[in-house]
Amino acid sequence: MADSTQVFLILGLTLVAFVWGRFRYDLVALAALLASTLAGLVPAGEAFLGFGHPAVITVAAVLVLSRGFERSGLVDVIAEQALKVGERLMLQVLVLTGTVLVLSAVMNNVGALALMLPVAMRMAREHDRSPSLLLMPLAFGSLLGGLTTLIGTPPNIIISSYRADQLGEGFGMFAFSPVGVGVALAGLGFIVVMGWRLTPHRKGQASADELFDTAHYLVELRVEEDSKAQGWTLRDLQAALEESVPVLAVVRDEARHAGHVFMGRLQAGDILLIEAGPEEMKLLEDKAGLRLGAEPDGASEGTGDEDAVAPAKDTVEAGHGKASEVDRSREAPRRLDPEGLQLVEAVVRNDSMMIHRTVMQLRLLNQHGLHLVAVARDGGRLKQRLRDIRFRAGDVLLLQGDEGGLAEGLATLGCLPLASRNLTLGQPRLLVLSLSIFALAIVAMLFDWLPAAVALSTAALVSLLAGVLPLREAYQAIDGPVIVLLGAMLPVGQALDTSGGAALIADGLLTLGRDWPMGLSLAGLFALCMLLSNVINNAAAALLMAPIAASLATGFDVSLDPFLMVVAVSASCAFLTPIGHQSNTLVMGPGGYRFGDYWKLGLPLSLVVMAVAIPLILWVWPP
Structure with missing residues (x-):
């Protein structure tokens, strides 16, 4: 069996497993790596070199720096101002989506969404409005913001590293900005003016009592x-x-x-x-x-x-x-000291250890100090017995626990708290320090003093040594499943290239579109990558499509850059399904959305993004 055939077989099974969702995506990626190694497609001595790849190190460093921003109080300052926006829905959508868009440019987009999600929930409750009108625009805004800088989203980092491997030099920190900012602003304008009207209105979700x-x-x-x-x-x-x-x-x-x-x-x-x-x-x-x-x-x-x-x-x-x-004429009960009794709402993340497991298997009370009170799914409370519920990504949980241990327990389980966020201004010294460290790293990258992986890793280390972030929180900030996914899929993506599989796909596309205008060919590549990113992780989509884009550029005998830029933008445009990106999944439960709700806003937004991105790419990065 030819090497390219084996690669297609392994990748086909991998894509099926990604879409099926029965096994977590990091396990699927690791299985694909080992299968490729056993088949001889990836040399055994190079099987795990992906875990030391600059793209993987850069993603880990960005996650640590993002957590440092949260702890220093930077995001709290922004969120506190967002809560003063007023009652107009269009203005609320603008402020929330615009804020998460800006935050996503300099930190992990899932982290930015996690910080703003409680703010959006509080805003919806204060104005007696369904959060479904705010949360989908918020999630899509986090994806748009990631397009604007090198560190905004993993696909940008992957594409930059791939260019460095091919041409000897990667994209700079703000190389993505001319196209990314234009696309992000166009997407934001569409969401604020028209898009929010396309979001499903799920009633009865703004109040925890109603939910x-x-x-x-x-x-x-x-x-x-x-x-x-x-x-x-x-x-x-x-x-x-x-x-x-x-x-x-x-x-x-x-x-x-x-x-x-x-x-x-x-x-x-x-x-x-x-x-x-x-x-x-x-x-x-x-x-x-x-x-x-x-x-x-x-x-x-x-x-x-x-x-x-x-x-x-x-x-x-x-x-x-x-x-x-109950007889309402009875004397109202007396209020006693709560004595640490606290209830919190939390949503199950995509990478949570709770997925597909029950309360008994997790030993919530004994190991994590948390008592499960209720579970809501698809906008309504589940009526079945708690012990029989197998948790899914996006489930909203009502949990009881000690005030001091709630945050640690939720972080360990992989849950995002939705309770009203107590905004604090943090420590001014830490705020200035974290911003200064990050700014120095950006300067080092802009002037090519240090590669991105080295500069950002140094910034993360200095932040830890300076006390911006405790070491334990730094390790918790690193998203293990994403790191494993990147480290495992990088060699598999290289095998697609070295086996000739990427060239075969590119030849097929060239046969179909040899007589097409360049813009139409790029639009076809954009649509293919965007559809792929809606069913698998966006980082995996970028890893798989980068070799195909490079083969297409070689076939057309033109510059590689516009093709790589198309992959970078389209891989981050997973607006059609709740499974394409963690941001989409995180808002599914709190917003009460159904699987088929996302395309109603996502499809026109995807068309807007494509219509703006292709001309911008051809202008900024001519073939």
Whole structure:
């Protein structure tokens, strides 16, 4: 079997696995690398050289610097001003999308979106507006902003490194700007003037109460003298029920203890604040002997987080499973000290360790100190048992945990918090220091004193030594799956070139378009790469299309640059599906979007981007 045939077979199976999504993309990429090595397409001694490639090092350094910007307070300063925009929807879209566009130019676009997403959610809630009108423009803005600089998005870094391999010199820091800025501004203008009207309007998502409807499930159960649960721990209660029923708090002697940290044994008179539906209520009565209702003096109350959970409005009649309205004439319950009880909304990222796993498999409470309260998917709360839910990317979770450990637990699990972001101005010294370090790195790149990988890695190291970012957070900032994807797919992309596979594809395209104008040929390449980026990772699309673009340029006997620029721009234009880019997936759950919603705004935006990009590329980078 010819080498090119083997490459096509491996890449075909790889693309199928990417689209299927059953296995995470880094595992798929690693499998493709090993298969190529075993087939002799990649020399065994060079199989892992991709992990030391300048593109991989540059991406890791940019991720660390992005986290440093967040910690220094730079983004908080910007976000604080964004919240003052006013009530006009068009102005809100302009400020949010424009802000994330600018941030994405100097930091990882997913990181920029993650920083602005809580701001958009707060803005939607403050103005009683569905976040679906804000979040899709925000996600697309993060992709557009990445087009403008070398470090804005991995495809730009990959294309620059590929040019360096082919011509001995890569693209500079702002070489992408003449085309990227023009495309980004055109895309922003379209989104603000017309595009936001094409976004699906999903009602009822702005309020956490409406999304999770927790008030209709929150009940108070009392431990009686004859209750089986007397003397049990909460762990014993869960084991007896064979179900993960969230116990949010235990009230004893008018003192409330958060459920996830209560380690004592239940006593007669204890009040359990439980999140339960009719089925769970029946289980709690039959297997634990718990009785509905608090003591007459109203010794228990809500969670202390009124935005996330309200006191129970509906309860279930014990033993019958029928809803009954609580007597509203009862004295309002007294408020007690929350004692660390905190609820937070979070969205599951594409690279989260939670994907395809259950609560029991993750051991959320024991290993991460988090208690799962509810799960929302596709804009609505899931009604199935929590223990049976296998998490997906984009799921919105309602979690309980210690205030101090929530951030660390969410970071470890790969979740992005959506709760109202407490904006802080950071430390002025760190803000100035982080900006100065980054500026020096940019200057070193502009004057060719240092290659991009060396300059940015040095800036990341100096930031760590100067205390801008703790070392532990720096390692957490490096997106492992993306690094593995790049390191594994670089040799596979080279195998596509060395085996003659890229030349075969290019010859086919040349046969079809030999008599076409150059602009039409570039448009065909643009459309092919853009469609590919909507079903696989944009970095993988750039890695696979770069050799094909180079073969096309050789076939036409013209400059390589316009073809590489077409790949760089089109690989970052994944506007048609929620799986093409992490930014799209991250807003799917909070926005309540469906798979088919994205093309409604994404298709016309893609056409606008293509219509602006091709003439700009031909003007700035003539063949």
